[in-house]
Structure formats: structure tokens, C-alpha cells
Amino acid sequence: MNIILLGPPGAGKGTQATRLVAERGMVQLSTGDMLRAAVAAGTPVGNKAKAVMEAGQLVSDEIVIGILSDRLDQPDVAGGFILDGFPRTVAQAEALDSLLAAKGMKLDHVIELSVDEDALVDRITGRYSCAKCGEGYHDRYKLPKAPGVCDVCGSAEFKRRPDDNEETVRTRMAEYRAKTAPILPYYEARGLVARVDGMADIGDVNRSIERILDSGG
Ligand code: AP5
Ligand code: ZN
Numbered sequence: 001m002n003i004i005l006l007g008p009p010g011a012g013k014g015t016q017a018t019r020l021v022a023e024r025g026m027v028q029l030s031t032g033d034m035l036r037a038a039v040a041a042g043t044p045v046g047n048k049a050k051a052v053m054e055a056g057q058l059v060s061d062e063i064v065i066g067i068l069s070d071r072l073d074q075p076d077v078a079g080g081f082i083l084d085g086f087p088r089t090v091a092q093a094e095a096l097d098s099l100l101a102a103k104g105m106k107l108d109h110v111i112e113l114s115v116d117e118d119a120l121v122d123r124i125t126g127r128y129s130c131a132k133c134g135e136g137y138h139d140r141y142k143l144p145k146a147p148g149v150c151d152v153c154g155s156a157e158f159k160r161r162p163d164d165n166e167e168t169v170r171t172r173m174a175e176y177r178a179k180t181a182p183i184l185p186y187y188e189a190r191g192l193v194a195r196v197d198g199m200a201d202i203g204d205v206n207r208s209i210e211r212i213l214d215s216g217g
Pocket of ligand 2: 130131132133134135150151152153154155
């Protein structure tokens, strides 16, 4: 099963992808995570992407398609993947079709998390993650069970993303509306899109997605 999770910044793509990885053994392909890893490692791609990401704009199609193409060559994706944050432009959606066709793979579902944009600013500015294992938390919606200690690995060190401030979030949303929302009709025309209420609580969103994946259609 190969799916795309689509939705604006803070819609819950990463949160839901993590659940599906744990429940179904699917592989999460987050171009945001790949780019952040490249920035942290100081690779040529990372050095080009850093300022663009901090400004909340989209990294060039050429760079992002290149890293996704390399990732799709790895054998673990054959068991099913979740695209989180890709494609983000019509050109990326077209490139994905060519990449998948060349590998004999196909998309089963495009799941759109529909959300209220104003609530997203609150979600994103309250978000942080474990510095050691990456588990995601939120100042109000998802606190560690023991205060200040990661549920998964026990670390007491947490971090916030440099692009998670209100001004950058607004730019990221404008980018979504202008460049990413237009890919929906592209997939609707093929009957692949299912909509899920992303404002429901995390467990309910997860159950709605699971139902779509189990529907076989
Ligand atoms: P990326 O890393 O993809 O960020 P994004 O799309 O802005 O998405 P986020 O990670 O902010 O949100 P999310 O939907 O995963 O929400 P989350 O689950 O964390 O991209 C970052 C940058 O990289 C881009 O701006 C761009 O520069 C570049 N980039 C990446 N891919 C690219 C591409 N393909 N092309 C070009 N450039 C690219 O949830 C948010 C918070 O809300 C969390 O704290 C969570 O706990 C909480 N939460 C989640 N769901 C719920 C819920 N149902 N109820 C209450 N709280 C919830
Ligand atoms: Zn941890």
C-alpha cells in the first residue's frame, strides 16, 4: 500500500505517518525530514535548502525530486510507503508518477487532512520533539507522560524547528495554498483522493485513515 498524506503545515501529516509506521510497518518518506537531515549534515543540498526552509518557502523541485528519487531506490520502500510533504507542486506530482512507473509501483490513496488554518498556527508554534529519538510533542496537545522526559527513549533534551514561528508559518501556509493545493484536482481526476477531518483528535484521525486503508478501494 502506497499513500500520500496531504495537508497544510501542522495538519498532522508527520503525527499520522508515525502512527502508520508503528501499526502497519509502512515506511515514512518525509522530504522535510530528509532536507533537515541534509541541513544538519551540511551537505551541498542542505546548504542550498537551509535559508529557503527558514524563510518558509519551497525548496526547488529539482532538489526535492532528486532526494526523493534516491530514497525510492532503497529496498525498504517496496513494503509500502507514506509520502509526507511530497509532492508539493504539480511538477513534483508529475515527476512522482514517472518515478513510480519506472519502478513498477503505484499510488493507492491520497489522503487529504482538512483543517482550519487558524488552529494550525497554534499547533505548530507549540510543537517540539525529542532531540535524541525525534518523538513529537506539543505544549498542550501531547505532553510527555513524565514531565520533561521523552516517553520513548527517556531523554530530557528537546528541540524546536527554526521554521516554527508564526511569521514563517504564515508564509508556509501561503505556499501551500498557491503551489500545493492545485495538485488535489490532479489526483481527484484519478479518483484517488479521500478527505479526513484533521481537526478531530489524533486517535480519531488515525482511525479514519485506517478505515480508508482497509477499504481496499
Ligand atoms: P515539512 O517538514 O514537510 O513541514 P510542513 O509541511 O510545514 O509540515 P509540518 O511538519 O509542519 O506539519 P505536519 O502536517 O507534519 O504536522 P505535525 O504532525 O507535526 O517541510 C518543511 C520545509 O521543508 C518546507 O517549508 C519547505 O521549505 C521544505 N520542503 C519539504 N518538502 C518539500 C517539497 N516536497 N518541496 C519543496 N520544499 C519542501 O503536527 C503539528 C503539531 O500538531 C504537533 O505538535 C502535533 O502533536 C499536533 N497535532 C497533530 N495532529 C493533531 C490533532 N489531530 N489534534 C491536536 N494536535 C495535533
Ligand atoms: Zn526520545
